[in-house]
Amino acid sequence: MILGMTTTYDDADLFSDAFTGFGAAAPSRQRSRLLTVLALAGAALLVVAALVWVRLDGNVAAPAADPATLVPALAETQRSADEIAPSDLADLLVFPETTRLLLSDDAASYYAAAAPGDQLCLVSVPLGDLVRTSCASTAGSPSDLVIDDVMLVPTGATAPAGWHEAAANVFVKD
Numbered sequence: 001m002i003l004g005m006t007t008t009y010d011d012a013d014l015f016s017d018a019f020t021g022f023g024a025a026a027p028s029r030q031r032s033r034l035l036t037v038l039a040l041a042g043a044a045l046l047v048v049a050a051l052v053w054v055r056l057d058g059n060v061a062a063p064a065a066d067p068a069t070l071v072p073a074l075a076e077t078q079r080s081a082d083e084i085a086p087s088d089l090a091d092l093l094v095f096p097e098t099t100r101l102l103l104s105d106d107a108a109s110y111y112a113a114a115a116p117g118d119q120l121c122l123v124s125v126p127l128g129d130l131v132r133t134s135c136a137s138t139a140g141s142p143s144d145l146v147i148d149d150v151m152l153v154p155t156g157a158t159a160p161a162g163w164h165e166a167a168a169n170v171f172v173k174d
Contacts, residue, residue: 064118064139070154071112071120071169073100084111084123088131094121102170103150110150110170121145122152149173 068075082100089096094113103110108126113133115121121135122145134145134152142154151171153159159171166172 064137065142067098067112067114067118067120067138070138070142071100071152072155073102073112073168074098074114076100082111084125084131088125092123092131092133093135094123094133099123102152103167103172108148110147110152112152112169120152120154122147122150124148124150 078097078100084092084096084099092113094115098114099111100113101109102112102122106127108124108129111123111125113121113123115133115135118138119135120138120142121133124132124147126132132147134147136143136145142157144154144157144159145152149172150166151159151163151173153169153171155169159165162174163171164174
């Protein structure tokens with residue numbers, strides 16, 4: 001049984017608004033076709049300009065230098081003293097025929113070597129310890145290679161303060 005229904009003025013307005021679009025809502029504004037075309041053309045120009053900029057940005061990799069030009073000892077003929085023991089070479093990623101002895105002291109022997117990917121390496125063979133390497137690409141500006149207190153510096157570069165030259169291209173920390 002339904003008891004008397006009364007509707008207030010506000011209820012009637014909400015009911016009618018639900019089915020008539022809530023009163024005087026403004027009709028949607030249509031954009032000009034010319035404005036749309038101009039916006040799309042501008043976006044396309046920005047994409048093309050970005051692609052040209054990336055292409056001209058100099059993403060061309062610098063050619064790799066020959067490691068022998070960076071460390072002249074690598075251009076010399078390999079002597080028996082330049083060879084690293086096969087047991088020490090097993091874990092190294094250097095070309096065995098390119099190893100050259102640079103410096104030897106009571107604690108270790110230090111070698112220069114070339115590695116795949118146009119890399120120049122400084123190899124440390126310490127007495128009674130594992131062999132260590134420090135490698136860098138020969139492309140672009142070659143960097144100094146450091147293991148412990150020994151630094152391999154490419155020809156033409158100078159070592160920082162606090163290092164003294166122990167052999168050609170080899171510096172030792174003071």
